[in-house]
Amino acid sequence: MNTPPEPGQRRSVPELSVIVGERRQLINLAYRLLGSLAEAEDAVQETYARWYALSPRQQEAIASPGAWLTTVATRVCLDLLGSARARRERYVGEWIPEPLPDRGEWIGGPAGGRGEPADPADWVTLDESVTMAFLVVLEAMTPAERVAFVLHDVFRYPFPEVAEIVGRTPAACRQLATSARRRIRAAQAPTAPTGTQAGLVRHFKEAWEARDIAALVALLAPDATMTADGGGVAGAALRPVRGGERIAQYLIHFADRAGPGLTLLERTVNGRPGLVAQHGGRTATVAAFELADGRITRIWAVRNPEKLRPWTENEPRGE
Numbered sequence: 001m002n003t004p005p006e007p008g009q010r011r012s013v014p015e016l017s018v019i020v021g022e023r024r025q026l027i028n029l030a031y032r033l034l035g036s037l038a039e040a041e042d043a044v045q046e047t048y049a050r051w052y053a054l055s056p057r058q059q060e061a062i063a064s065p066g067a068w069l070t071t072v073a074t075r076v077c078l079d080l081l082g083s084a085r086a087r088r089e090r091y092v093g094e095w096i097p098e099p100l101p102d103r104g105e106w107i108g109g110p111a112g113g114r115g116e117p118a119d120p121a122d123w124v125t126l127d128e129s130v131t132m133a134f135l136v137v138l139e140a141m142t143p144a145e146r147v148a149f150v151l152h153d154v155f156r157y158p159f160p161e162v163a164e165i166v167g168r169t170p171a172a173c174r175q176l177a178t179s180a181r182r183r184i185r186a187a188q189a190p191t192a193p194t195g196t197q198a199g200l201v202r203h204f205k206e207a208w209e210a211r212d213i214a215a216l217v218a219l220l221a222p223d224a225t226m227t228a229d230g231g232g233v234a235g236a237a238l239r240p241v242r243g244g245e246r247i248a249q250y251l252i253h254f255a256d257r258a259g260p261g262l263t264l265l266e267r268t269v270n271g272r273p274g275l276v277a278q279h280g281g282r283t284a285t286v287a288a289f290e291l292a293d294g295r296i297t298r299i300w301a302v303r304n305p306e307k308l309r310p311w312t313e314n315e316p317r318g319e
Contacts, residue, residue, distance in 0.1 A: 019051065022066050024123060026073045031124050032150050033077040034084070035097035035135050037310065043080060047073040071165045074147060078166065081143035092232025094240065096300050097135040098307040099286045100124055102268035126271030128191065129154045132288035132300050135270070137187045141180050148173045149180035190292070197291055198266070198273040204289075204296060205264045205275055211255060213248045220244030221295040231304030234284070247299065258284075276311065283311040 026047060030040035050072055051059070062068045088095045103123055128134060129150075138146050147166055151157045152173070159170040159177075166173065200219065207215035226247045230236030241250050255262055258279055267276045269288040277285040286308060290298035302308065 019048075019065055019069070022069050023048075025066070026069060028124055029070065029150070029155060030073055030077050031100075032129055032135075032138070032154060033074070033147060034080060035139060036307070037098050037100065037124070038306070039080060040077075043073055043076045046076050067161075074151065074165050078143055078147055081146065092230070093236055093238040094227050094229050095139075095231075096227060096229035096302050096307075097132065097139065099132065099269050099274075099288060099300075099302050099311075100126065100130065101310055102126065102271075126268070128271070130270050131191075131272050132270050133188055133290045133298065134184075136300070137184055140187070141183060142176075144168070145176045145180040145183070148176035149184075152177045153181070194273065196294075197289065200291060200294070200296065201273045201275060201289055202266060205266060208251055208255060209264055211252050213252055216248035216251060217244050219296055220247055221292065221297045224295070224297050224299070226250065226299040226301065228301040229304050229307065231306060233305060234303035236301070236303045282315055283308055286311055 023044060026044045027037075027040055030043045031037055034040050034043065047069055051065075051069065054062075059065075103126070124130060138150070141149065144166065148162055148168075151162045151165065152159060157165070159173050162173045162177075163170040168176075204216065204219050207219060222244050223242070224244045224247055226237075226241045228236035228241075237250065241247050258277075261280045263278045263281075265276045265278060267274055267286075269275075269286055272288065274289060275287045276283055277287070284303060286302045288300045288302075289296050305312070
């Protein structure tokens, strides 16, 4: 990847615009590898710090700056994934990947938000590889499986390049990606059409607002699971709530405790229809859903405010 110039030749230092232009690709890669936008931004910042620490002669010797940046970013993420498991063992309650809003809701906020627009280089492309269900499966993989799978199956890097990036043989990387695919097939339900999911989420919202426990139970699969992430900062169930009736009771209890200040909004969460619960005009919970056979089978509710920055940075602050 990093071929030096031929004798007698001198390659110019890459233009700043070329280097900075890789940022969006790196953010997209790091978010899928880490499941956290904040950690992805840190990983990309570390990648650029290593680039600018090179001398001009070292930069000139790099044949493909984009490939160099991708390699470094991936290795930074691989190191972070190795330490993340220990950190998440100390995490209070369940850990859920950081949810992302739709670009129109993030950039400047919906309906004329007051914040400055986010850097376009930080946009994460919202496709099937960032749905909450998909990211949760990625969390169950080993770091090596996750990296090999994301690089090859999501970003279409050939296995020889994946091998060079992660420091393994192409055959080993192929085996890792195959193992990761098996995990995906075993864990994921068939994806419901967006319109179908939006309609079901809307009915769920209406039943929740009406405190209609029977309607909520009818919308939930009997063996549905709700996982909440408060991180020890916001109130949340420390263990998954299992069973449609128990989930419905929990949601009614949550709404009763929140009182009249609770507002439910239909929003896009990681590219799929979801819900946002606001209290006093501030986002308190972002919920993502998985469906099967016309019912909700999984709910992921993120309440940790540290994971809700893209949703709250343009909201008015309270007194």
